[in-house]
Structures are given as structure tokens and as C-alpha cells.
Amino acid sequence: MRAILEIAKLSFADAIRNKVAYGVFTFLLLLLATASALASVTMGRTELMIMDLGLGGISILGNLMAIILTIQSLQQERESRTLYVLITRLQGRWKYLVGKFLGLAAVLSIQIIMMCLILSGCIAIFGHIFWLSFVQACISTLFEIYIVIAIALLFAQSSSLFLAILLTLAVDIAGRFTFVIQQLGEQSDSTLVQTFTQGMYYLLPNLEAINLRNQAGYVANIPWHELISMMTYSISEIVFILLIAAFIFGRKNLA
């Protein structure tokens, strides 16, 4: 456990100082400024519109940060040969991946929470903030980001940076349409297509199932047991993806 925490600390310390992480705050501020400007000329619930746009923006930026930071971090560690001195100190390569996941999840958690706090301040300027649904939406965004980090760790093992980003983005996007993929399969007459789409439905992480941002837009509170089951599903997905990543990483020649 000590080894995992040390890897997590190293990853955290390196990623928190990465300039990519600060650049996105500028984008967020621009997004909020745009949302506020739009909201001021819109009739109706201004604060809900800002919340809707803001949470969507945080999710997109969070996803991009998770992909870039994770893949860049792993690739840089390999190029700088830091990976070698870390791996040779560990009994089991899986500890490196778990430590890496925890370190990056901690960095991104801080950034997502900070962005959510900025957004809540913005909403409060224009009207009443519905804390419960807002916090629930923020939690769901955090778990969505954790899953994306795990996916990025799986594909970051590819020797090509471009391929790693492309594959992670593909799974990230496909994970938002798993229900559509399943429905498409059901409409097909081909057994092969049905089997394939069914397989994809179960294999891909269902990122839409853990998206509570729409409910927040309608000020609809989610019962806590549903929130807990959403978190349980997310953790299971993360464990599943990390197990696959560790299996591949454990057998990979690090040349």
C-alpha cells in the first residue's frame, strides 16, 4: 500500500504543476462569461441556464484534461525513463497503474471541485442555487472523469500518443451512446449485428447512466440510493478497466 501511495504522490505532484491543468481554467472562465452574457438576454430561469451550460462545459473540459494529463504523464514517464526506475522498485507492475490512477484522480478531483465552486459562484450571482441537485451533478461528473482516467490508462500503454488519444476519445464518446448502440442492434435482423451490439453494450462503460447533469437542469433531486448505485457502478467499471490495463501492462515489454 505504501508503494501505491508513493506512486500516487509522485503522479499528483507532477500533474498538479502541469501547465495544461491551468490553461483549462481560462477556457472555463470564458465559457462562464459567455453563458452569463447569453443568460442576461434570455427570458426565464437564468441561473438554470448557466448551471446547464457550466456543468456541460466542466464535463467536456474535465474529460479532455483527464485524457491529456493521463496519456501525457504515462508517455513522458516512459520517455524520461522514470517508468523504469519506478517499475524496478515495485513488486508487481499493477501497483504502478493503481498509484497512477489515484494520483491523477486526486489532481482532477481538485480541479473539477474548483471549477464547480466557480460555477456555483456564477449561478449565485444570477439567482438561487439548488444545492442538492447541483452537488449530485458534480459528483456524477467526478465519477465520469475517474472512468475516463482508467480508460486513458488502458490506452496510454500504446507506443503512439496519437493512437492512445484517439482510442480513449472513441471509447469516451461511444460510452455516451451505449443505449443507442443496443437499440440499433435490436432493430437489425442480423444475429451477428445483434451479438456485436450487445457485446459492445456490455463492454463499453455506460457514461450516460452516470450523467446527472440533465436532472440538475430540471432541479430534480436524485434519491441517495440511486446516487450510491451510480457510484457503485462507476467503481466496478474502474476496477474492471484497471484489471484489463494491469493484465496488459504486466505482460508488456517496456523497451
Next chain:
Amino acid sequence: MPLIDVQSLHLTVPTGHIIQKTKTILHDISFSVKQGTSTAYLGTNGSGKTSTFRILCGLVKPNAGQVIFDGEVMRQGLPPKRFGFMPEHPYFYKNLTPRELLTSLGKLSGLPSKGLKQTIEMWSEKLDFTQVLGQRLSTCSKGQAQRVGLAQALIHQPDFILLDEPLSGLDPIGRACVRSVIQDEVKRGATLLFSSHILSDAEAMCDQVVVLQEGAIRYAGDIHSLLSHDTTWLIQAQGKPLWGQQAGQHTGIEISQSLDGIWQIRGANQEVRNTWLQNILSSESTTLVSVQAEQQTLESAFLNLLKLKGDHDASHS
């Protein structure tokens, strides 16, 4: 019993894109490293030195063969707490300071938190990078990063030290400093295996040599045996050259003329030397100036071994 026993390592890597081919990197590599010795692992670029080190570390799995460490077959690389590894040209996390890096790596190697700060300061003083201890690694020079790399390999005082090009990128003072620290570790009782292209430094640091060429072992053994085995002789003579025709009859003989007109005949075969001496002494037009045995350096022995000496001398002249 050797500390490390490398047995019949064979490694191939896939090459090509559409049509998969394989390239042999290591071919039946076997050597052993005795406890408390310092072994130089030498070879030309691409001869397989780094690949061997990566196999020892458990980073790469060989196609065949095994590594035995202290009597036990290693399946996942060497035991982490008993060995220290420095990769070639390490530059680590650019956003971290050497102090932060060494603290984490020290803890990963099992060092207690208490006293770790003093240990890091001790190593930074020994390896002369105290001035950059609190600076980001991105601001460190190549030589400073190299010293940090060595410090992380030695910080937990391992039994076995594996260093890939520890002297590259260092100025002469840096090389002397690093050499002295490594020699101190061997005196402490650690076993050292290192690769280097700076053969004069390697000669000063090692007592065993393994020479690799195109993935196969060319020599493995004592450095003194290698140097004495390859001792050459030098005959210097003046006058009319009588060896114009003879020179071509003997392989391994080199004849050159210095600016002052003295001929130099250099070779390794003692019988050939005697024949040459007889010819010169019996000739009226040629005078013998001197006969001497030349002490081989590791560099010349290495080049002889790899049959590159002729090219090397030609490029020097």
C-alpha cells in the same frame, strides 16, 4: 557462487509493419558476476547492452534463457530492495525537484521517512548536486540529472548496482566524482555491473569484463587476462625498408613510418616478432632502434577483440 548468473539469454524483437519480421538482439548470452566485483559490460552501439540490462530489471522478457540471482531464478526481474538501477540518460519528472524525487524513490525502496532528508543531503554532497536539490529537474543540466540518476540508484545502498552508461554527459570533474563514488560502493561490498563507452574510465573501475558484439559474447572474464592475453610488441628500426614484401605475408602486423623516418612494426604474435628481429639484425641496410612490449589498454584490447583496430589506427593516423 556468483551473485548473478545469466544463462543463455535469447531475445528477438519484431520489426517491420505489415509483414512481420524479427531481429535477433541477443543470441545465447551467458555470463556471471561474482559477489563484490565490478564488471564492465562493453560493446558497440546496438550490441545489446541496454537490452540485457532491461532483461535483468524485468522490463523485457527474453525469448529464452534465465537470470539467477543469489541462487534463485528471477521471473519478474531482480528483487527491488537488493538492487539499484540507473537507466541511460535519465531525466525524470521535469516538474519535480531532485529532493522530492529522491524522497519518493527512497521510500519506494523501503527507506524509513526518518533520516531520509539527511540521506538525500549526504548523497547530494557526495555527487555534488546540492545546489540544485530544491530546483525543478527541468532546470538541471544533463550532467546534474545524471548525478541525480546515480543517487536514486544508490540511495538504499543495494547489494547489486546496475548502471547503464553512468559516465555519459559528464565533464572530466564530474566523471572523476562519479567514478570515485562508484568505487566507494564496490569497496563497501556492493556488486557492480555497468556499461560504458568511455573505456579509460571503465578500465579504472572494473576488475571483470564482458564484451558483446552483435548480440553475442566475445569475451567474459578477468580484465588482466584480457590485457595480458592481448599484449603487443613494437619494433622500431631505421634504414632501407626490407619488409615491403614481407608485410603483406603476415596478418595482424602493422607497419608505419614516423615523421623522423623511424619505422614501427607492431604485432601480437611472438614467433612473428622473433622472425622480424632476426631479419632486421641480419640486414646490413637496416638498424634496430628498439624492441618493446606494449601494455594494452582496455580500449585497444576491446578494438582488437572486435577486429576494429586497423580501422581505428587508420582513422588516428
